[in-house]
Amino acid sequence: MKSRIPLVLLACGSFNPITNMHMRLFELARDHLHQTGRYQVIEGIISPVSDNYGKKGLVSARHRIAMAQRALETSDWIRVDPWESEQEKWTETVKVLRHHYNDLLSSLQFRKELTRNSWPIERATEDFFSSLDPVSPELKLLCGADILKTFSTPNLWKEEHIKEIVEKFGLVCISRAGSDPVQYISESNLLTRFQHNIHLVTEWIQNEISATHVRHALRKGLSVKYLIPDSVISYIKHNHIYTEESERV
Amino acid sequence: MENPEKRTEVVLLACGSFNPVTNMHLRLFELAKDYLHETGKYKVIKGIISPVGDAYQKKSLISASHRVTMAKLATESSDWVEVDDWESNQNEWVETLKVLRYHHQKLASSTPANSLQSTVPLVKPGRKRKREANRHIPIKKNQLSPETKSVPQLKLLCGSDILESFGIPNLWKLEDITEILANHGLVCITRAGNSAQKFIYESDMLWQHKNNIHLVEEWITNDISSTKIRRALRRGQSIRYLVPDAVRAYIEKHNLYSLESEDRNAGVKLAPLQKYARGCKQEQTQ
Numbered sequence: 001m002k003s004r005i006p007l008v009l010l011a012c013g014s015f016n017p018i019t020n021m022h023m024r025l026f027e028l029a030r031d032h033l034h035q036t037g038r039y040q041v042i043e044g045i046i047s048p049v050s051d052n053y054g055k056k057g058l059v060s061a062r063h064r065i066a067m068a069q070r071a072l073e074t075s076d077w078i079r080v081d082p083w084e085s086e087q088e089k090w091t092e093t094v095k096v097l098r099h100h101y102n103d104l105l106s107s108l109q110f111r112k113e114l115t116r117n118s119w120p121i122e123r124a125t126e127d128f129f130s131s132l133d134p135v136s137p138e139l140k141l142l143c144g145a146d147i148l149k150t151f152s153t154p155n156l157w158k159e160e161h162i163k164e165i166v167e168k169f170g171l172v173c174i175s176r177a178g179s180d181p182v183q184y185i186s187e188s189n190l191l192t193r194f195q196h197n198i199h200l201v202t203e204w205i206q207n208e209i210s211a212t213h214v215r216h217a218l219r220k221g222l223s224v225k226y227l228i229p230d231s232v233i234s235y236i237k238h239n240h241i242y243t244e245e246s247e248r249v
Numbered sequence: 250m251e252n253p254e255k256r257t258e259v260v261l262l263a264c265g266s267f268n269p270v271t272n273m274h275l276r277l278f279e280l281a282k283d284y285l286h287e288t289g290k291y292k293v294i295k296g297i298i299s300p301v302g303d304a305y306q307k308k309s310l311i312s313a314s315h316r317v318t319m320a321k322l323a324t325e326s327s328d329w330v331e332v333d334d335w336e337s338n339q340n341e342w343v344e345t346l347k348v349l350r351y352h353h354q355k356l357a358s359s360t361p362a363n364s365l366q367s368t369v370p371l372v373k374p375g376r377k378r379k380r381e382a383n384r385h386i387p388i389k390k391n392q393l394s395p396e397t398k399s400v401p402q403l404k405l406l407c408g409s410d411i412l413e414s415f416g417i418p419n420l421w422k423l424e425d426i427t428e429i430l431a432n433h434g435l436v437c438i439t440r441a442g443n444s445a446q447k448f449i450y451e452s453d454m455l456w457q458h459k460n461n462i463h464l465v466e467e468w469i470t471n472d473i474s475s476t477k478i479r480r481a482l483r484r485g486q487s488i489r490y491l492v493p494d495a496v497r498a499y500i501e502k503h504n505l506y507s508l509e510s511e512d513r514n515a516g517v518k519l520a521p522l523q524k525y526a527r528g529c530k531q532e533q534t535q
Binding site: 020021023024027028030031074075204205206207208209210213222223225226227230 | 272275276279280282283326327468469470471472473474477478481485486487489490491493494
């Protein structure tokens, strides 16, 4: 039986704040990848950008991490990782990918060794572990399909970074029904070359909860219930963020 | 200076299959409440989800008891939206207008109101029941003040698809629509750029009551239809973050939606279509 490739999904972004749509992207990506029969999604990672990204209205990373943690309390496979937000300078996406990939490799290696050493290996388990070796895990960048469009924006991405992202890691791009991400791929030689490593997933159930809109609603005292988790709403209230006053600074 | 006490109290009623209830349904309430509040004229005090009874015979409709339970799970975290199972407990299908009348009556009898103060004009004169109910209520202290509490307005909350369904032959009785709009009113959540305004413009009847049709624009495209949820479930796909987690867990536990459940009532005519088509036939033979 051909074993599935263990796969981790990584999403970078402001998560300012995290919304139900962000988490939905993970669910969609996982379903899609599982249905290909080739992958076993073992983890999802949310990596909020650091404060010195300098985006307008970005609340402190401490809050964005805390909100993501609350939002993900009910998920048994997605977690938030503070590494990127703790870096002193803004970290390019490819570097975040590299960091988490190294983490992934060493943790899998560690787990293998731990299991091997902790109890006598039976024949079947030995086979299992030996079958694991040729299948190295993959880490893919989870994003909206509009990221593909930004690849062609001058000076936004380094060409060699794009290449490393699509060649070494891969993309899982979620797009809404009716849009045409294939077009973005065909418009770029680089993307076309590695299109086998760009997984396009269509979101048929439109649920475009933009964080911008959520912040706008919060500033005006309008309800965001059912757009973001209740636990995040109470965190926001309790910490007085995204208010008219706090946003004015 | 606006006096908050002068705001008309409103209760929002949403009728529908809720098969299952989704985050979109729940969002409708939040949007409507914010909208009405921002007009400065209204204060929404309650929201009611009224799932339709099984006798509606819509395709893929699963049993009312499940739908009611899921709606209750969904509204547990809400401090103002609740579920009412009166409609779902009736043996025959109940017209939306009758559900409105029932809930209006319920509100009226629980409000220590002076019937003269009531802001809701009733089409049918001599509604004995309401006046009798008032007589039995002891005079409370606040009734002695000039600001006597009046019966809250009960408005039908819906998406623009309901508004536009007014045009489907034999789905609604014309006099029912008229009474809904005249005595209660509609709060209709529409997608930005939707055709609801045009639809109202093109209908003389709707135009006449346009002041009682509140169109609320929803800027976040939220297309979480129950149909799509059921489809995803049949295909083993995740519905997390589209419905409240308690609803998702309940569906999973009871394995509610399948190929079989989707085929329920296949080929069966919808209750109102049956009822009103029959009525039309009778008129023709007279």
